[in-house]
Amino acid sequence: xxxxxxxxxxxxxxxxxxxxxxxxxxxxxxxxxxxxxxxxxxxxxxxxxxxxxxxxxxxxxxxxxxxxxxxxxxxxxxxxxxxxxxxxxxxxxxxxxxxxxxxxxxxxxxxxxxxxxxxxxxxxxxxxxxxxxxxxxxxxxxxxxxxxxxxxxxxxxxxxxxxxxxxxxxxxxxxxxxxxxxxxxxxxxxxxxxxxxxxxxxxxxxxxxxxxxxxxxxxxxxxxxxxxxxxxxxxxxxxxxxxxxxxxxxxxxxxxxxxxxxxxxxxxxxxxxxxxxxxxxxxxxxxxxxxxxxxxxxxxxxxxxxxxxxxxxxxxxxxxxxxxxxxxxxxxxxxxxxxxxxxxxxxxxxxxxxxxxxxxxxxxxxxxxxxxxxxxxxxxx
Amino acid sequence: xxxxxxxxxxxxxxxxxxxxxxxxxxxxxxxxxxxxxxxxxxxxxxxxxxxxxxxxxxxxxxxxxxxxxxxxxxxxxxxxxxxxxxxxxxxxxxxxxxxxxxxxxxxxxxxxxxxxxxxxxxxxxxxxxxxxxxxxxxxxxxxxxxxxxxxxxxxxxxxxxxxxxxxxxxxxxxxxxxxxxxxxxxxxxxxxxxxxxxxxxxxxxxxxxxxxxxxxxxxxxxxxxxxxxxxxxxxxxxxxxxxxxxxxxxxxxxxxxxxxxxxxxxxxxxxxxxxxxxxxxxxxxxxxxxxxxxxxxxxxxxxxxxxxxxxxxxxxxxxxxxxxxxxxxxxxxxxxxxxxxxxxxxxxxxxxxxxxxxxxxxxxxxxxxxxxxxxxxxxxx
Numbered sequence: 001x002x003x004x005x006x007x008x009x010x011x012x013x014x015x016x017x018x019x020x021x022x023x024x025x026x027x028x029x030x031x032x033x034x035x036x037x038x039x040x041x042x043x044x045x046x047x048x049x050x051x052x053x054x055x056x057x058x059x060x061x062x063x064x065x066x067x068x069x070x071x072x073x074x075x076x077x078x079x080x081x082x083x084x085x086x087x088x089x090x091x092x093x094x095x096x097x098x099x100x101x102x103x104x105x106x107x108x109x110x111x112x113x114x115x116x117x118x119x120x121x122x123x124x125x126x127x128x129x130x131x132x133x134x135x136x137x138x139x140x141x142x143x144x145x146x147x148x149x150x151x152x153x154x155x156x157x158x159x160x161x162x163x164x165x166x167x168x169x170x171x172x173x174x175x176x177x178x179x180x181x182x183x184x185x186x187x188x189x190x191x192x193x194x195x196x197x198x199x200x201x202x203x204x205x206x207x208x209x210x211x212x213x214x215x216x217x218x219x220x221x222x223x224x225x226x227x228x229x230x231x232x233x234x235x236x237x238x239x240x241x242x243x244x245x246x247x248x249x250x251x252x253x254x255x256x257x258x259x260x261x262x263x264x265x266x267x268x269x270x271x272x273x274x275x276x277x278x279x280x281x282x283x284x285x286x287x288x289x290x291x292x293x294x295x296x297x298x299x300x301x302x303x304x305x306x307x308x309x310x311x312x313x314x315x316x317x318x319x320x321x322x323x324x325x326x327x328x329x330x331x332x333x334x335x336x337x338x339x340x341x342x343x344x345x346x347x348x349x350x351x352x353x354x355x356x357x358x359x360x361x362x363x364x365x366x367x368x369x370x371x372x373x374x375x376x377x378x379x380x381x
Numbered sequence: 382x383x384x385x386x387x388x389x390x391x392x393x394x395x396x397x398x399x400x401x402x403x404x405x406x407x408x409x410x411x412x413x414x415x416x417x418x419x420x421x422x423x424x425x426x427x428x429x430x431x432x433x434x435x436x437x438x439x440x441x442x443x444x445x446x447x448x449x450x451x452x453x454x455x456x457x458x459x460x461x462x463x464x465x466x467x468x469x470x471x472x473x474x475x476x477x478x479x480x481x482x483x484x485x486x487x488x489x490x491x492x493x494x495x496x497x498x499x500x501x502x503x504x505x506x507x508x509x510x511x512x513x514x515x516x517x518x519x520x521x522x523x524x525x526x527x528x529x530x531x532x533x534x535x536x537x538x539x540x541x542x543x544x545x546x547x548x549x550x551x552x553x554x555x556x557x558x559x560x561x562x563x564x565x566x567x568x569x570x571x572x573x574x575x576x577x578x579x580x581x582x583x584x585x586x587x588x589x590x591x592x593x594x595x596x597x598x599x600x601x602x603x604x605x606x607x608x609x610x611x612x613x614x615x616x617x618x619x620x621x622x623x624x625x626x627x628x629x630x631x632x633x634x635x636x637x638x639x640x641x642x643x644x645x646x647x648x649x650x651x652x653x654x655x656x657x658x659x660x661x662x663x664x665x666x667x668x669x670x671x672x673x674x675x676x677x678x679x680x681x682x683x684x685x686x687x688x689x690x691x692x693x694x695x696x697x698x699x700x701x702x703x704x705x706x707x708x709x710x711x712x713x714x715x716x717x718x719x720x721x722x723x724x725x726x727x728x729x730x731x732x733x734x735x736x737x738x739x740x741x742x743x744x745x746x747x748x749x750x751x752x753x754x755x756x757x758x759x760x761x762x
Contacts, residue, residue, distance in 0.1 A: 093634060121632065230641040252477055253474060258639065
């Protein structure tokens with residue numbers, strides 16, 4: 001959904017919404033796995049009180065902040081108070097308000113490359129000076145960040161999609177999380193740990209949050225990937241000073257969120273046994289889809305491309321080893337009836353021309369196998 | 382809900398949420414008049430399609446844009462296409478995104494004084510140069526604006542709450558609407574006609590929209606006052622170029638609104654006979670409340686204060702003619718069990734010390750009479 005860098009790619013993908021095109025380009029949960037009936041019940045319960053449709057606090061409905069604080073306390077392995085939580089209109093709004101609160105024009109911000117396009121857009125609006133650090137199979141190259149800091153770079157923020165990276169699929173290793181936290185303490189920057197996918201692991205939980213190691217970490221997460229995007233419930237966890245700054249900006253930005261959807265999210269997140277079973281279902285289903293994607297790529301594109309490791313989240317990162325230009329491949333792929341996002345869409349300074357982001361969450365294993373066959377046909381042309 | 386200028390007043394009013402205090406300070410619809418059952422039915426219908434809980438277009442659900450375009454066509458007396466509508470997270474978000482799109486730091490923006498605090502906050506964030514024009518009983522003093530323009534002021538935007546002003550209660554007369562449109566054409570500024578209350582007239586519809594007279598008018602409105610704030614559905618109507626700029630900014634701000642609440646709003650707004658009856662009910666009930674407030678003020682505060690004319694909306698403007706300082710009165714009033722917002726909260730450059738904004742929508746006539754009796758008791762202390 002976030003802005004793609006190349007409007008040419010955006011125009012191409014606009015064509016991709018035709019029903020005969022298998023879409024691997026999105027970044028969406030499968031609507032058939034959204035708990036519609038549980039949400040219907042929660043809406044019914046919430047509407048028992050007329051105030052459910054009234055304005056609410058700018059920082060979010062108190063009950064939701066408490067439920068999130070309890071979950072984030074487990075994530076951070078320390079007590080997180082509700083006053084340290086601001087509920088935002090998806091975690092994209094948290095990014096946007098944080099940039100407004102913390103990033104002056106010209107300030108240096110470090111992001112990962114390939115980049116989550118939503119953070120790029122926000123930082124460009126803030127007129128930040130963007131410095132990139134590459135990713136490898138263990139996530140952000142924290143050693144490269146250390147070199148940048150040693151050479152004098154002084155970022156105000158370092159942004160990382162620490163777990164099941166968008167678009168790269170990788171997860172920051174435990175050692176690098178510790179190293180990143182140490183650098184934040186030593187150099188005084190804030191880490192924005194953008195973590196919408198962490199709950200969507202397939203078999204093994206990811207390493208502990210970077211926030212376990214340091215108080216200089218602002219965590220962002222969301223109900224969009226685990227419950228439903230239309231709740232528009234994301235959140236940030238930060239110290240009360242940052243929360244107050246974000247609250248004032250949110251007041252000007254949109255007054256407040258929807259009390260109704262906040263109450264629904266609170267109901268579902270607080271229903272621990274139901275939510276655990278729901279997550280278990282998502283993990284199993286998305287895990288089997290990722291497995292189907294891997295098998296198909298290994299079979300159909302052997303020798304031409306390698307699919308990166310997938311342990312959770314929504315994306316696999318396909319790297320062509322035969323010099324295929326994925327911008328060019330996209331046109332051929334659309335003609336064969338499959339869409340993906342070429343790596344160049346996530347490049348900050350160009351590059352990423354031989355890679356592609358494949359979303360595996362919105363199609364069944366059979367459709368995914370079909371999609372990869374179409375991709376292989378496009379590639380062989 | 383918007384930021385009050387004085388944190389002292391905000392702190393005082395935080396105390397005012399106690400149940401024994403009658404609240405005239407808010408700016409809320411009465412939750413008991415929100416059509417809860419109709420909304421419950423609309424949610425049920427929307428949830429019949431799983432995609433109702435998915436992400437949606439940044440500019441809003443297509444069906445809602447079409448319904449709004451049809452209503453706004455009637456308002457503007459010309460065909461408004463859905464491509465000229467962006468659905469925002471309440472009309473506050475429309476204000477905020479417009480300011481980002483159109484107001485560079487240092488640019489001149491004209492607003493009315495006393496001011497809607499939400500616009501003040503947004504313009505201060507944009508580092509606009511704010512120039513004020515006073516209001517009288519016929520709304521904005523467009524003659525004063527004309528003098529400012531003649532003397533060389535070149536605003537990029539002129540913001541007006543044209544109908545049932547917040548906080549001042551007044552409505553811009555038909556003559557002044559024409560004059561304002563002519564000035565916009567002559568000097569090339571844009572008018573932002575902020576119109577969340579226009580449907581809430583008591584007996585007589587307000588004059589035609591300023592947009593009838595000029596294409597240089599961006600209209601803002603909202604479902605928050607007529608349906609429910611928790612839908613978080615507002616909108617702007619502007620030319621496609623402005624809409625595209627706002628869309629790009631909204632993508633960075635929060636990706637998109639809630640498909641679910643957009644579908645609900647579209648359902649209710651498109652159900653014309655139901656909506657007409659619903660509005661008729663609100664007009665009658667709010668009209669009777671405004672009448673009760675007027676009678677009580679005329680009786681209890683005769684000689685001390687005058688309540689401005691109220692033809693609709695949510696607010697009456699009380700002006701003390703006996704030098705009462707309403708900041709000081711607020712403390713006494715809270716002690717008597719009634720809350721209001723003193724005029725100083727809406728002042729841009731100080732002043733408005735002898736006036737108060739009274740919200741009449743959230744209390745029954747009996748409670749309003751009781752509230753004014755308490756206010757009179759506080760005044761007589």
